[in-house]
Amino acid sequence: MLPEVKIPAGLPKTDPESIIHSARVRDYIFSKIDLAGGSISFSEYMHDALYAPGLGYYVAGMTKFGRNGDFVTAPEVSHLYGRVLANQCAQILDSIPNGSILEVGAGTGILAITILKKLGEIGQLPSSYKILEVSPDLIERQRKNISMEVPEFNSVVTWIDTLPADFEGVILANEVADALPFERFIRTKSDVLEVSVTYSDKNFIYQMRPAKDQLKESVLNIENQLDARLAEGYSSEVSLTLEAWGRDLITSLNHGILLVLDYGLGMRDYYHSERDQGWIRCHYKHHAHEEPLIFPGIQDITSWVNFSILARVAIQCGAKISGFTNQSNFLINSGLEKEFVNFKHLSTRDQLTLSKEIKVLTLPSEMGENFKCLGIQKGNLPVINAFSNGNRSHIL
Numbered sequence: 001m002l003p004e005v006k007i008p009a010g011l012p013k014t015d016p017e018s019i020i021h022s023a024r025v026r027d028y029i030f031s032k033i034d035l036a037g038g039s040i041s042f043s044e045y046m047h048d049a050l051y052a053p054g055l056g057y058y059v060a061g062m063t064k065f066g067r068n069g070d071f072v073t074a075p076e077v078s079h080l081y082g083r084v085l086a087n088q089c090a091q092i093l094d095s096i097p098n099g100s101i102l103e104v105g106a107g108t109g110i111l112a113i114t115i116l117k118k119l120g121e122i123g124q125l126p127s128s129y130k131i132l133e134v135s136p137d138l139i140e141r142q143r144k145n146i147s148m149e150v151p152e153f154n155s156v157v158t159w160i161d162t163l164p165a166d167f168e169g170v171i172l173a174n175e176v177a178d179a180l181p182f183e184r185f186i187r188t189k190s191d192v193l194e195v196s197v198t199y200s201d202k203n204f205i206y207q208m209r210p211a212k213d214q215l216k217e218s219v220l221n222i223e224n225q226l227d228a229r230l231a232e233g234y235s236s237e238v239s240l241t242l243e244a245w246g247r248d249l250i251t252s253l254n255h256g257i258l259l260v261l262d263y264g265l266g267m268r269d270y271y272h273s274e275r276d277q278g279w280i281r282c283h284y285k286h287h288a289h290e291e292p293l294i295f296p297g298i299q300d301i302t303s304w305v306n307f308s309i310l311a312r313v314a315i316q317c318g319a320k321i322s323g324f325t326n327q328s329n330f331l332i333n334s335g336l337e338k339e340f341v342n343f344k345h346l347s348t349r350d351q352l353t354l355s356k357e358i359k360v361l362t363l364p365s366e367m368g369e370n371f372k373c374l375g376i377q378k379g380n381l382p383v384i385n386a387f388s389n390g391n392r393s394h395i396l
Helices: 016-035 042-051 079-093 110-121 136-149 213-226 240-252 307-316 327-333 336-340 348-362
Strands: 100-104 129-132 157-160 167-174 183-187 192-200 203-210 235-238 253-265 280-284 287-289 300-303 320-326 371-378
Touching: 016 042, 016 192, 042 183, 042 192, 042 300, 079 110, 079 167, 079 253, 079 327, 079 336, 079 348, 100 110, 110 129, 110 136, 136 157, 167 240, 183 213, 192 213, 213 235, 213 240, 240 253, 240 307, 253 307, 307 320, 307 371, 320 327, 327 336, 327 348, 327 371, 336 348
Parallel strands: 100 129, 100 167, 129 157, 167 253
Antiparallel strands: 183 192, 183 235, 192 203, 253 371, 280 287, 280 300, 320 371
């Protein structure tokens, strides 16, 4: 029932420096397993592989984003993404005097740079642009890139390590929720089992154990919402962290909107009967695969986002769902076409480049359909342009 851990075919070779670093991360997690009595939850493994101080993938200083990293985010595909998102920010900030922008997990800082450039052009800079970042390495990169690209906005940008109270403005969470640690489970005929992590012969392996009460309760709640029992042998993920993360962000917001942009689905599609092996996605040198127990500390580990969880938390917190749509609709509704009005004046080479970028951002076979945007708002706001067409809030 449990899969054997193997390195998927076709992955690039690992360089010596990365091998040494991954071995350090492996040994660190081995010690955690020993202290825990022989196994740890998958979420604990994932947390340490990604966030262990000085070792984890997101905090150890290795290149993660862009062409030389492991994956490319939408802001890095094209400056159009950030400029269009800035249009949406401007619409919201126009109705919130002295409103700010808060970006959760800013990567290399490219999204902040692009948004600030666009808002500066149209004279709608926020009172401040706050960045909440857990990685000291990424903070340093963000500072460097912002100072180099938009030094005129240095006074606007500040870094924070805790969420502010009574925030007013726009909170952006772009490709952050997918990297929150999650649990893995298997449904049996009579019970729910947790997929935990142990090791043998210097390699991580999976192990099954009875699910803890919180995980079991979550799976039973999923079945209640689906009005159907998951099939015997059905395996998937549950993010117990996502609910708390969403609640913290929504509670922090006093007046404005939270925009969560990521690849994901609503509850019924997430736990569809045909999707019985879950939604794990790992990234290593621009190769996507589904084996998280290899290359600890040198590959990204993610899962698609169950947006229904965030929608439910929003209602519980007294917030309102502004809308839910795919990335293609979000960008088009927010003014994508206005960003290439001078297309005919570009060189042939630049036209081809821009056309390719637009296709990657909007085509269903690329990022256009799988990536979604959920808007959660508090206080009086205008009708949000981003959700004017193709709003799918009803599926949440």
